[in-house]
Amino acid sequence: MKVLQMIPEMESGGVERGTLELSQYLGSLGHESLVVSGGGKMVRQLEACGTRHLTLPVGRKRLGSLLLIPKLRKLLAKEKPDILHLRSRVPAWLAWLAWRGMDPETRPRLVTTVHGFNSVNRYSEIMTCGERVICVSESIRKHVLKHYPRVPAEKLRVVHRGIDPAEYPHGYRPSxxxxxxxxxxxxxxxxxxxxxxxxxxxxxxxxxxxxxxxxxxxxxxxxxxxxxxxxxxxxxxxxxxxxxxxxxxxxxxxxxxxxxxxxxxxxxxxxxxxxxxxxxxxxxxxxxxxxxxxxxxxxxxxxxxxxxxxxxxxxxxxxxxxxxxxxxxxxxxxxxDPPAVPREYPFTLQRMLEGTLAVYNELLL
Incomplete structure (x- = not known):
């Protein structure tokens, strides 16, 4: 499949790290990965894993950003991604306005991720516009259901964030x-x-x-x-x-x-x-x-x-x-007298990546 993720920038932060991790995973499975952002120091890591990065100022919260909508629609028509994945509010508004003007038969399937407890208003509601909406925890799913009653519960999917156990091994001690x-x-x-x-x-x-x-x-x-x-x-x-x-x-x-x-x-x-x-x-x-x-x-x-x-x-x-x-x-x-911390836990990076891919496959199949 071909996946296009959109994010304000690739400078630093948890959402950016998740975008990179998913790009690496898609590449390892032979899928095609694209990221649209305003750029940043993590672009080099994206390109190192085979992801193409397209630089557009999609994170700027200003009226002039609306001029990007026709450009994004042309980009989607040219690249023909199977999945369009939106992770932040300003890019989501721009991409959704471009996407909704396309032919429903040929446009990409739309996925959004609600990463945080954003302020409750119409501006934030855009993160629930996906055909599937990924919630990064059960708490986020409950937040969406409580504050955005128009969102059908059946399109919400909980995919917990996760870490790599090899990077954080139990009992690790520094040199x-x-x-x-x-x-x-x-x-x-x-x-x-x-x-x-x-x-x-x-x-x-x-x-x-x-x-x-x-x-x-x-x-x-x-x-x-x-x-x-x-x-x-x-x-x-x-x-x-x-x-x-x-x-x-x-x-x-x-x-x-x-x-x-x-x-x-x-x-x-x-x-x-x-x-x-x-x-x-x-x-x-x-x-x-x-x-x-x-x-x-x-x-x-x-x-x-x-x-x-x-x-x-x-x-x-x-x-x-x-x-x-x-x-x-x-x-x-x-x-x-601390109780022992269990060695096993479900919130792993691999489980997060597989869960995200399962959401994509659900839409495409």
Missing amino acids: SEWLEGFHREFPATRGKRLLTLPGRITRLKGHEDLATILKELATEPGLHGVIAGGAHPRKAAYLDEIKTLFAAEDLLDKMTFTGGRSDLREILAISSVVLSLTTQPESFGRTTLEALGLGIPVAGYDHGGVGEQLRLLYPAGCLVPNDPERAAAIVRGLLD
Whole structure:
């Protein structure tokens, strides 16, 4: 088959990674893969796996983008993909307006993926316009059914995101060279039990709740907090705000801010407990699954995709959402006597890829 995926850009991020992984999988099976985006540093990886990339500014949220609709219709007529897969709202609007003006007998079959809990409005509803709509978790499927009652339930398909167990092997430990380098860079972490909150520095990640939990666990010996994630320049003021909060609580000497890292797997692997404290539900929660895949205990607020994972794989880590005082007692239990993390889990990359291909085949057959 021939599959054309459309995405705003191929710079970085989970949706972009999923686009690349699917492209690689399609190529490995001998299918033809195309991606239309505004470009980015991941284009080289796309082309390395045999995918053709076509550069168009389909992610620009401006009125002038409507001029791309005739161009996209011509592109679809020329390339004749079997599947058109849309993953983001602006490209979805442009592509849907182009697609609906084509002959239903010859146009591609249309698939959309709802990747997140977008604001509920007509603009976001476009992500439900596919002939099949992929939801990245059961939580997303329930969100769509609740807020978009016009969408027939029978066209929704849950295909959970997934990770590669070979990339996150159970029991993995970093090399002694990496460990020594990390401790040299962040000496306060040496010999400590690390309580790690991964993710970008944004207001929704629950950094304030981490401060409450650390304060509640002040008597735990050798406990040290790690915030593993960078701050966008626009979030610099919020980062300063968080550091001021930790200083006011006399916790700054018990905290390490790593900034953006390319070695998050290693940081997760040396952690005693990994946290997910997002104040609003996440659609899936990849870092939570990465930590569980490595065999590291996880404590997370029981909502959204993270709640789904924990209820199935590690119920001991389920926390009442947005209640850090109660969370602290559960985290203490995981630090002192953690239940074993199971080796097997269903949320694998292979299962995600096979599930997506099954949706395509369902439409084509």
